[in-house]
Amino acid sequence: MMLGALRRFAVVVAIVASPLSLVEPVQASETIDPQKQLEDVFGAFKDAAMRIQTSQAKELARWTGPIYLAFSDSAGLERARADVESTVSTLAAVVRVPVERVAANDPRVNFLVRASTRNSSGATPCFTIIDWDDTGRLVRVELHLNLSNLERLTRCTNHEILHGFGLRSHPDKAFSVLSYRYNTQAHLTDTDRIILETLYDARLPAAGSMDSIGRIACGLIADRLQVSIDRAASVCERQHAPVRTSLFGRPHENIGQ
Numbered sequence: 001m002m003l004g005a006l007r008r009f010a011v012v013v014a015i016v017a018s019p020l021s022l023v024e025p026v027q028a029s030e031t032i033d034p035q036k037q038l039e040d041v042f043g044a045f046k047d048a049a050m051r052i053q054t055s056q057a058k059e060l061a062r063w064t065g066p067i068y069l070a071f072s073d074s075a076g077l078e079r080a081r082a083d084v085e086s087t088v089s090t091l092a093a094v095v096r097v098p099v100e101r102v103a104a105n106d107p108r109v110n111f112l113v114r115a116s117t118r119n120s121s122g123a124t125p126c127f128t129i130i131d132w133d134d135t136g137r138l139v140r141v142e143l144h145l146n147l148s149n150l151e152r153l154t155r156c157t158n159h160e161i162l163h164g165f166g167l168r169s170h171p172d173k174a175f176s177v178l179s180y181r182y183n184t185q186a187h188l189t190d191t192d193r194i195i196l197e198t199l200y201d202a203r204l205p206a207a208g209s210m211d212s213i214g215r216i217a218c219g220l221i222a223d224r225l226q227v228s229i230d231r232a233a234s235v236c237e238r239q240h241a242p243v244r245t246s247l248f249g250r251p252h253e254n255i256g257q
Helices: 034-049 078-095 150-164 190-199 210-225 229-236
Strands: 007-013 067-071 099-101 111-115 126-132 138-145
Touching: 034 190, 034 210, 034 229, 067 078, 078 099, 078 111, 078 138, 078 150, 078 190, 126 150, 138 150, 190 210, 210 229
Parallel strands: 067 099, 067 111, 111 138
Antiparallel strands: 007 126, 126 138
């Protein structure tokens, strides 16, 4: 892509699938104190939406226009096609972004699905390459799916598609398909849905002070969880942006595995 201040990253995941429904409820949510649930879900939002791998993000990333979905001619990719189309369409409906299926050679393609190939270490990883600009507008996504093990394909697909909607890191403490702690979770959870809805809420700015963005996001999550203003304040006012530990997503840099 030729864009000013284009940012890119690739994330590689190790995955194991389990036969669960499309959206799994937050574990034992009925027994969790609402304030504690807010802390947990907001923590997951900071980890997934406000980081790029292990770095603090300078902006949020999200789709602002149509997704043009295409599949490469990789052998065996047809086995994942229906699930990919269904999940992309489901998430696009959640965030109110139109999706159009197009041919792989269509110049409008901005969400391309490929079969992963074996790397120099002999592994066939699942990973996603994401391009966005300095306003946080997602520009292009490439999903690379490991088709060699059908038992892992569902988690691979759902995990990578969620990255492709702007969640550029892993909320490992959360019950999420993006979590390594819950590495047998194959389907999206209520936590994933709340994080995604919050990321795409029109009241949430994509750029600016990350502390300010975090406080707004916390309030939006509190609304979704029906946590009172008084109880939410103690969580939202003490929040801090994630600690920056390394550099990812530099302009014009391809960061892969």
